[in-house]
Amino acid sequence: xxxxxxxxxxxxxxxxxxxAVDHVTCAFRAGELTxxxxxxxxxxxxxxxLISGQIGASAGSVRLLGQDITRxxxxxxxxxxxxxxxxxxxxxxxxxxLENVRLVIQARRGKGFNLFSIAASHVEMTTAAxxxxxxxxxxxxxxxxxxxxxxxxxxxxxxxxxxxxxPQVYMFDEPTAGMSxxxxxxxxxxxxxxxxxxxRTILLVEHKMDVIAKLADRIIVLHNGALVxxxxxxxxxxxxxxxxxxxxxxxxxx
Amino acid sequence: MIDWLISGDRPRSVALGAVLLGILFSLAFAPFLFxxxxxxxxxxxxxxxxxxxxxxxxxxxxxxxxxxxxxxxxGLGAYGVALASIHMGPGWDALIVGALAGALSATVLAYAIxxxxxxxxxxxxxxxxxxxxxxxxxxxxxxxxxxGGEDGLTYRIPRALTPANRxxxxxxxxxxxxxxxxxxxxxxxxxxxxxxxxxxxxPFGRVLQSIRENDFRSEAIGYRxxxxxxxxxxxxxxxxxxxxxxxxxxxxxxxPDTTLSFEIMxxxxxxxxxxxxxxxxxxxxxxxxxxxxxxxxxxxxxxxxDATSALPLIPDLINPDRWLLWLGVLFVLSVYFFPTGIVGRxxxxx
Numbered sequence: 001x002x003x004x005x006x007x008x009x010x011x012x013x014x015x016x017x018x019x020a021v022d023h024v025t026c027a028f029r030a031g032e033l034t035x036x037x038x039x040x041x042x043x044x045x046x047x048x049x050l051i052s053g054q055i056g057a058s059a060g061s062v063r064l065l066g067q068d069i070t071r072x073x074x075x076x077x078x079x080x081x082x083x084x085x086x087x088x089x090x091x092x093x094x095x096x097x098l099e100n101v102r103l104v105i106q107a108r109r110g111k112g113f114n115l116f117s118i119a120a121s122h123v124e125m126t127t128a129a130x131x132x133x134x135x136x137x138x139x140x141x142x143x144x145x146x147x148x149x150x151x152x153x154x155x156x157x158x159x160x161x162x163x164x165x166x167p168q169v170y171m172f173d174e175p176t177a178g179m180s181x182x183x184x185x186x187x188x189x190x191x192x193x194x195x196x197x198x199x200r201t202i203l204l205v206e207h208k209m210d211v212i213a214k215l216a217d218r219i220i221v222l223h224n225g226a227l228v229x230x231x232x233x234x235x236x237x238x239x240x241x242x243x244x245x246x247x248x249x250x251x252x253x254x
Numbered sequence: 255m256i257d258w259l260i261s262g263d264r265p266r267s268v269a270l271g272a273v274l275l276g277i278l279f280s281l282a283f284a285p286f287l288f289x290x291x292x293x294x295x296x297x298x299x300x301x302x303x304x305x306x307x308x309x310x311x312x313x314x315x316x317x318x319x320x321x322x323x324x325x326x327x328x329g330l331g332a333y334g335v336a337l338a339s340i341h342m343g344p345g346w347d348a349l350i351v352g353a354l355a356g357a358l359s360a361t362v363l364a365y366a367i368x369x370x371x372x373x374x375x376x377x378x379x380x381x382x383x384x385x386x387x388x389x390x391x392x393x394x395x396x397x398x399x400x401x402g403g404e405d406g407l408t409y410r411i412p413r414a415l416t417p418a419n420r421x422x423x424x425x426x427x428x429x430x431x432x433x434x435x436x437x438x439x440x441x442x443x444x445x446x447x448x449x450x451x452x453x454x455x456x457p458f459g460r461v462l463q464s465i466r467e468n469d470f471r472s473e474a475i476g477y478r479x480x481x482x483x484x485x486x487x488x489x490x491x492x493x494x495x496x497x498x499x500x501x502x503x504x505x506x507x508x509x510p511d512t513t514l515s516f517e518i519m520x521x522x523x524x525x526x527x528x529x530x531x532x533x534x535x536x537x538x539x540x541x542x543x544x545x546x547x548x549x550x551x552x553x554x555x556x557x558x559x560d561a562t563s564a565l566p567l568i569p570d571l572i573n574p575d576r577w578l579l580w581l582g583v584l585f586v587l588s589v590y591f592f593p594t595g596i597v598g599r600x601x602x603x604x
Contacts, residue, residue: 092467
């Protein structure tokens with residue numbers, strides 16, 4: 001329970017004079033789901049980008065499973081067990097639903113440089129990909145081109161690709177954004193299921209307070225790039241800082 | 255068995271399948287179906303260009319990488335065979351050494367270009383390939399003691415592959431070394447094409463497509479995009495060099511105009527686009543149509559011009575001297591009506 005999987009120390013990034021993430025020090029432990037909240041522009045997604053490596057840090061460090069990964073490329077972090085789903089849907093549009101997930105499984109199995117076999121003949125990878133699609137209820141759409149999917153289904157596929165990656169650190173960036181009311185529960189139930197697996201840690205950027213209250217073990221609050229609150233949901237929601245940051249509106253409703 | 259050979263990548267359209275089989279049949283029996291030196295020359299050129307265009311499609315269509323150095327790699331293979339045949343004397347060993355040396359130097363050069371420029375933006379890579387290709391073309395024309403300069407090089411190949419080698423007669427066609435050379439080309443090109451088809455349908459090929467679609471996400475699921483792009487560039491360069499070696503065996507001559515010129519680069523680009531990017535079969539159709547048009551459009555127009563000589567204006571419009579104009583019109587129309595290429599059109603119209 002107490003094993004730290006991911007840790008940021010004084011993590012900072014500046015864009016010109018603007019400090020987008022400001023000395024954030026935080027540890028994420030196995031078996032824990034941490035919700036990251038904060039108003040728009042608080043630096044939540046930038047913090048994610050620093051952790052997963054899309055942006056280089058100006059100062060501070062990121063450690064994954066005890067190893068310093070601050071200077072590592074995105075692909076290597078991913079291979080070490082850091083998986084990320086994106087806020088804006090980020091898929092392979094001209095490829096089929098199945099192929100999108102199959103590519104993830106293939107990456108996981110390290111088969112990318114296999115040049116002389118027929119991809120379709122790796123039945124085991126296809127089966128594994130199909131199993132993941134079934135979990136997000138996309139099995140029936142396996143042969144559809146991704147660009148033809150509805151927005152909600154693209155969001156589900158986004159989540160499916162992260163699950164297929166089977167990482168130790170899951171990073172969800174507003175997984176239910178833009179989903180209809182009856183689509184969101186499929187994804188939220190899945191995240192709840194992942195929580196039971198105690199070797200993993202889950203980071204979740206989310207706006208919807210009901211979702212956070214249901215899933216999170218812990219909330220951290222970012223404001224103007226700095227970490228201003230960290231603790232169990234009830235405690236954080238009730239704290240003065242948060243009331244101030246959010247102008248007392250959204251959170252007070254819970 | 256056939257499915258294994260074509261790597262499970264079926265034409266997925268009856269019309270496309272029929273066209274491809276027609277081309278395969280015509281090329282396989284070209285010496286018997288279309289006798290004559292010119293016809294055989296055209297068939298051999300089609301074979302070479304199928305491989306050259308397919309190897310370019312691996313880059314452009316499958317990986318989304320724009321390169322202008324493809325004919326440079328083609329030329330490296332051709333000059334490899336030429337130089338080896340001159341310095342080692344005519345022989346099979348010279349052909350093999352030349353082809354391997356050409357492919358190897360193409361791979362090394364592609365690797366160097368890739369490492370320097372594939373990390374940064376795509377346009378930068380395109381510009382670098384253009385610069386390197388121009389530099390090599392200038393070098394080849396300047397180092398005339400080695401390369402023959404603008405005149406190029408002529409050399410001898412094993413006697414078995416020359417017209418002097420008479421073997422006998424089959425179906426009323428005199429079989430000589432030239433026809434044997436044609437079949438050497440036919441089987442080599444078929445093998446190289448099937449190899450390319452396998453590569454694009456392999457797990458590696460799928461990664462390339464994912465990079466073309468969204469390199470950001472490919473990296474995020476754990477593929478090192480630079481490594482894959484570099485590998486694709488090297489593979490494509492090696493294949494182009496092998497096609498160049500075969501061309502050198504066929505022509506028994508290399509020169510800047512036949513292998514290195516920028517015109518060929520543009521032809522290759524057009525063949526990929528007309529056939530259909532990202533579909534290996536597009537290379538077959540694009541190369542066939544293009545090479546046929548280059549070789550026979552003039553004749554066709556001459557015949558049509560004569561046939562319509564009684565009418566006003568029309569004979570002048572289709573005068574054989576204007577064949578380039580009509581070739582241009584054909585391309586504009588085909589790109590306009592088949593934005594996804596002929597293969598894309600045929601597959602969609604299923």
